[in-house]
Amino acid sequence: MTKRESYEQKTEALLMPVTEELGFETVDVEYVKEGSNYFLRAYIDKPGGITIDDCETVSRRLSDILDAEDFIPEAYVLEVSSPGLTRPLKKEKDFKRSIGKDVDIHTFKPIDKERDFTGELAAYDADTVTIISGDGEEMVIRRDNIAMIRLAFDF
Numbered sequence: 001m002t003k004r005e006s007y008e009q010k011t012e013a014l015l016m017p018v019t020e021e022l023g024f025e026t027v028d029v030e031y032v033k034e035g036s037n038y039f040l041r042a043y044i045d046k047p048g049g050i051t052i053d054d055c056e057t058v059s060r061r062l063s064d065i066l067d068a069e070d071f072i073p074e075a076y077v078l079e080v081s082s083p084g085l086t087r088p089l090k091k092e093k094d095f096k097r098s099i100g101k102d103v104d105i106h107t108f109k110p111i112d113k114e115r116d117f118t119g120e121l122a123a124y125d126a127d128t129v130t131i132i133s134g135d136g137e138e139m140v141i142r143r144d145n146i147a148m149i150r151l152a153f154d155f
Contacts, residue, residue, distance in 0.1 A: 007031040007072055011040060011062075014069065018061050019044055024054065027083045028090060031076070038076035040066075043083040050082040088150045095124045102152040103131060107145045117141070118152050 001009075012029040019026045027043040044050055044058055059080040066078065089095055089103065098121050105117045119131030119139065129149065130140050 004031045007040070010069075010071055011042065011066070014065050015042055015058075015062055018058060018065070022054070022057065024050070024058065027087065027094075031072075038074050039079060040072070040076045041079045041081070043081060043087070045083060055080045055082070085153055086150050088148055095121070095129075098151060099123075103149055104152045105129070105131065105141060105146055106148045107141065108147045109145055111139075111141065111145075 008029045008031050011031070012026060015026050015029065024044045024046045027045050028041075029043070030039075030041045032039050032041070042058065042062060044054065046054070059078060062080065063078055066072070087094075089098055101121055102118060103121045105119075107115045107117070109115075111117075117131065117133070117139065119133040121129070122132050122138065123130040124143075126143070128140050128142055129146065130138060132138050
């Protein structure tokens, strides 16, 4: 396990009781370096959406816990926010709640000279994702070839 993965897992474990108590969902945690700065980002959600006040409440509580645990030696910026409408599908629960909805998929390697696909998420398992295109064709894409998958939205 990498340092990044370790920080993300430990932060998520510390965050879960806070979000559960408040009736929120912990969507994701990521630890990234952008330029010379490190960011620890926690994404939370709830039915009806997250407010700025919700983010502030969770941020203050999580910050206190992280200060007490002090397991990240580097200086970092803590950010707590909504995952947004176009968040990627990463976890089992993301895929489960997206069955029957349209998704956009971008692949690492082209499939029939294409790398971008949109269709209704019909099925998924540990190795593959199955979508049904607008013309009714079923397409199975290997998960190890998926660079990004997220809900499709027309703005």
